[in-house]
Amino acid sequence: MNSLDHLLERGIAEIIVEEEFRDLLAAGRRLRLKQGFDPSAPDIHLGHMVGLRKLHKFQELGHEVILIIGDLTAQIGDPSGKMQARPLLTPEEVEANINTYLSSFFKVVEKEKTIILRQSQWFSSMTTEYLLHLASRFTVAQFLHREDFFLRMKAEDPVYLSELLYPLLQAYDSVAVRADVEVGGIDQKFNCLVGRELQRMLGQPPQQILLFPLLIGTDGSHKMSKSLGNYIGVDEPPQDIYGKVMSIPDQLILSYFELLTDEDLRRMEDELKVQNPMEVKKELAYNITYQLYGEEGACQAQEHFLKVFSRREPPSQMVEYPLQAEVVDAISLLHDTHLVESRMEARRLLKQGAVEVNGQKLTQPTFAPHPGAVIKVGKRGFLKIVEGE
């Protein structure tokens, strides 16, 4: 398989229109590839990395990558594939998110070869009149045909007028940057098609569309998403990325290799047949952490993981708690040190026997630890008791 075939086949859900796209690539012109990102969450995750990695490969072939910051649409919240409307963000929240996004992008694509544009660059000067002209090109029925809108309308869940305009705004981004290609998750298909259509209506050559499968989150069942809590953030510390990759269900291993690495998939399949999946997953976790943090970060993360999870030993660095009284209330301790999110969670973990002191299950809500005692909560939470000040 030559490298172009590889590029158009590995980790691709659909290409619209494949033949046209291949012709365009064959013509040898520098293409403008566009992907939009709504800074509607505080950070980006491995799901976003899928598209960015593909764009990086096109960069290596000499094509132009344009990342569009949806500073306007973020305030609507992309409804694609969502089963409910999102609250609007304030401009300040959006701005804070953008800063994180930018630094994350450049962990994957090459900064020098990437054009970053904000939607507001064209929308802030667009008149209401022109927006209405754009809106007059499409019907309500066409847009309500989009599966998620359709399902929400059917379930009588609210779909806001602003959400209905979302695909139109994203489509206009393609017009504004004269995109030759738009890339995105398969849930972006509808929006990308509207872009193609709008470009045609406004006299531009219609963009090609490159769609990826959706990366499944750590829960093993839903698309990776900040709001579902099943995500691995690109900006998380290396040991967290490593650890979270290790927590994915085995059946996701191959798709993670396909979408997030360049490893030979046949080799990985073979390895999975003969090895403990845990070992193969370590290779995956190392690979992904390496891409984001280099060799040192990946090594340290792996070392941390092996120490804490495999050998069940406490890590070398732990949160320390200076002893203030002889008898300690476990619930308050866990809560005050942020090892749990609520007192209720602390109570539940204690009840489940998930709290250990020096390797012994804690069965009482109070205990009298000595300095140097190690408290373990759940699989990953560690705390060291030290001498009070």
Add this chain to the structure above:
Amino acid sequence: MNSLDHLLERGIAEIIVEEEFRDLLAAGRRLRLKQGFDPSAPDIHLGHMVGLRKLHKFQELGHEVILIIGDLTAQIGDPSGKMQARPLLTPEEVEANINTYLSSFFKVVEKEKTIILRQSQWFSSMTTEYLLHLASRFTVAQFLHREDFFLRMKAEDPVYLSELLYPLLQAYDSVAVRADVEVGGIDQKFNCLVGRELQRMLGQPPQQILLFPLLIGTDGSHKMSKSLGNYIGVDEPPQDIYGKVMSIPDQLILSYFELLTDEDLRRMEDELKVQNPMEVKKELAYNITYQLYGEEGACQAQEHFLKVFSRREPPSQMVEYPLQAEVVDAISLLHDTHLVESRMEARRLLKQGAVEVNGQKLTQPTFAPHPGAVIKVGKRGFLKIVEGE
């Protein structure tokens, strides 16, 4: 019945909320009454006059009348009550329509006491971002609930995204002018309610709504409308207004009296019981023409009508056609003098025996008239043959 009761009862379909509105009037404050007009047709007609007359009465009571020229929404075309989308108008077409509208308004309301505003005064500076914020206040389902949208969607007729935004834009007009009251035809109820709601959302006191019954057109069955061809234009010559009012079906006489005059309705009902409806209609036609053209115009129009239609005599003023050849082709004659709209219409009228020369039906396509001959086409078209130059 005191004059306020009269104002709130005659020619009113619905008041939202009547009690609040009466309280507001009783409080004695100068109120801001708003009506919007989309300059989407070349001229306004008696249907528009219904609201303008009511506004004039409020002007007489000292209230403020604000007419809003929908120079933006005209480009969408108000879909209210329409069974299909309208073509967008160009800014030039809209501008031409506005000029006609303005002169027509002042035939009914007092120019000095009327504030004329254009939507573009607020929409041209509105950002896409703010428009999206407004759009996020309402759901697609709420708007699709509007009867005409609902029926069109059900029939799978296109409803454009721009049309769906129409009620939102009209609603924002109320916010922009801080309207205390919006007046309009009963088909505007939905839009007016959105205005009320949007004002409340944006912290303004919600407007009261005064809705009129729809004036039925000369066909006796549909709302008067330019596009249905059943309208009587406010700017038509007096004899055309008079003549067209005379052409309405008898069952509309009373509602025209109610909506377009101040005549005592009980008296008109009594008259209709004892007189030929034609005579009562003459009173109506005179009254309406009088309002638009004063006594002289109304008298001349009535005189013209009596001469042409009642006595079937040619009018004193006619288009003249200088004879250029002995034998004249009737089709070309009618077409060239614009008495018909097409050669096909001329042919049809000739075939139906609706073309007369000096009171004799013309049966041949050619004839040899003498100077002074009067050609009559249909009921109202007259032409005089004169000596060639």
